[in-house]
Amino acid sequence: MDRTATATGTAFVYTIGCQMNELDSELALGALSDSGITAVSRPADADVLLVNTCSVREKAEEKAYSWLGRMKALKRSNPDLIIGVLGCMAQKEGKLIFRRAPYVDIVAGTAHFTRIDDYVRQVRATGKRVLAIGRDEEVQTEKRLKARETPQSSYVAVMRGCDHHCTYCVVPNTRGAEQSRELEEIVEECRILVGEGTQEITLLGQNIDSYGKRLRPRRRTLAELLYAVADVPGLKRLRFVTSHPSDLKPELFQAFRDLPNLMPYLHFPAQSGSDEVLKRMRRGYTHARYMELVAAAREAVPEIGLAGDTIVGFCGETEEDFERTLELHEKTRYQASYIFMYSERDYTPAKDQGLKDDVPLEVKKRRINKLMQLQREWSLAENQRKIGKVYEVFGEGPSRKDSRKQEGRNPQHQVVLAESGRDLSGQFYKVEITSATDAALYGKLV
Template identity: 45%
Template sequence: MDRRKFFLLTYGCQMNKLDSELIASRMIQAGFEETEREEEAQVLLLNTCSIRESAEDRVWGRIGAMKARKKKDPEVIIGVLGCMAQEHKVFLRTRMPHIDVVCGTREFGRIDALVRESIETRKGVIATGEGGNGDLVQRELSCRPMRAQAFVNIIRGCNMPCTYCIVPATRGPEVSRPVDAIREEVERLVADGVTEVTLLGQTVNAYGHDLERGTDLALLLRELHQIPALRRISFVTSHPSFLTPRLMEAMAALPRVSRYFHLPAQSGSNQVLKAMKRGYTRERYLARIRDLKGLIPEMEFACDFIAGFPGETEEDHRQSLSLIEEVGFSQSFVFKYSPRKGTVSADYLRDDVPEEVKARRNQELLQTQERVSLARNRAQVGEVREILVEGPSKTRKDRYTGRTARNRIVHFANEDPNLVGRYVPVRIVEAQAHSLIGVLQEETRTVLEGDGVLAGKGRAEGASQ
């Protein structure tokens, strides 16, 4: 067994965080030891993201900086994994000889073997095919960020043609996992203390179209809902085109499915949606929201917006602002458009919205959302909500943080670390735009009877997208 220490740095989305959990699990099972201190590691792994060029630039900087370490210590192994490995494999190996292992998005299930091969042969190793299915890796409890919560991949890749997005090129076409494999994995996680799962996919609600007829996300949710100890089930990221009546009915019939729904619109203007090739109009998007609210009145919605897409006019922008008001999103993630090499919008559309206009529109979207979020959060004051306690607050030592079933962050005064991973009631006493302040209620109800804290190691995280 190789007892070398490895350091793993993760950039990007939830999918990458899950992949890193699987990468770390595989390395540990092969005898490597994880360390949070880069300087003491003999294997340095970067799990990368290429969704935006700015995200890539940060990774390039980090890869460049690792050259000095390799020069000082030629025995150290440096591996680049994930989207950038997939996209820039040739450049990485030919122009960056200090990189030993290049491991693509469908190969990380054998990362340990690739690292070992590089150690033994003292040569560079490239794997960017489909040789190492990461979803088959058994997950190590110590690699999970929190005992009670887990991400579970259900579909990888994307078949959609969104003109600004590099994901179909880096992650490949959609491949769904069989229902049985997912159910088995979730059952194992539940036996291990998980009570909340988030099902992941780039187009998570397209799940199943490549499997046996009749298999879809609605069926999978009904299947997982039968696992008694599973208290919360959510899924991201959904595409409006696949929000079918069947899926809505399943969500309405299954009370443990989250009442927080992230449904990215990207723009409120039909002209921009068409240029993005999103495949729906503002009217259809709103109709889906209305239908789902009709079935589940308490449902909360969150959105993504891109500010300053090529050709976006002031009127288009106003349409996005009005969409925030009309739906009353509880949260929006807003990004300034920046052309991403290799995408249709970068190659064929003129990036004609000036930087300062993009920045202003970005701000206006954020400010509108903050106003709407604050009003929604204020309506919670006085209510008692059940939260899953996630851990100490990042900003105040005397506070802990938890989340409601509708994904609202609640901070509350607490000194008892045993509450981590438990469901407790809090009374909401104050509202802010991005979070709530609560007071722990007397009748603390726990679902993990006699279960102590078992938080996993925090993995190093690079700047996200």
């Protein structure tokens, strides 16, 4: 690699997808900034344009291609502009991206984004495209943290990849098998972040409940990790996502009881309420088991906020199956639920095993609309029960929709809006809830 070519200039990253992608974009920008490339907020001001992609749903891939299509005009007016595709779609599609968007210079998969500065240098020095998707040269992504900006609220990846093979999911294919980071290394990173001003840390893992199971010589658990991170002096709020119902351990509920800075929020997707569908999804639990976990979580932490993900219209889903999903939602009373319509994806076990995407589109649409409507009503009813309560809120600054209101999150991770003449970002303040919608709580500063 030609190290003499410079990598100075400006970069813009467009992030699609999950929190792990948001973190990866931050780390990629960190790597670029180490090389003197600074972040800008508009594509038109950038010398390097990156899109960090997601493959979980077809829509996310279409979004990436349509963004790339829009960037083509910038490349036409500036041939030196470097365009790169990072993340899951890069990993999954590889060279196909060059065929579909020939003006792309870099395709870097899920294990390579922190080398983006090297790839930019390489393109500038040789004029040739870079394709980096092999697993053999995996990088320790979190090692290069020096240049990362330290926000008030930070993500820390504790593991990457997933050992489950849920039949609808492309993640094990794009991100590979589970790899946990050493506990001490994670705690050290959290210590540094808090030292630099972070007050809230969210630990990330595709299936975070199985954290540490492959670490040697000593296996570790998520609970151990939570106790260790919660102990970092000065850390005000600790969160973790995403949980898998078949890996969630009872000791986790004890951690919620013991650790005052572990926030009462659990995102653990059920995906379906039908045992038959759960079997076909290969999720490893039943409706009844899921409800036991909901009861255990509520018993341990009565005010816990539960969030879920649900797929409607999975292969072979009948009306009865769907009714079971409605029932699960009605009983669980999620404070937030991310509901999607199934569509067949390449490189998933469902496709490889010939599971038929056989629920007609109009049936899927009817079911998703019904579930979303009911979920909105249930969320509204739950939120209205919070009127009169006082929450400690961590401020995120003025609301984008109404700048007179300050937006923040309560311990349950719900959006709370309150009027204030001051910018309260990065501050803790108390709000008494006076009204609610299905998506947010509104109140007055106390």
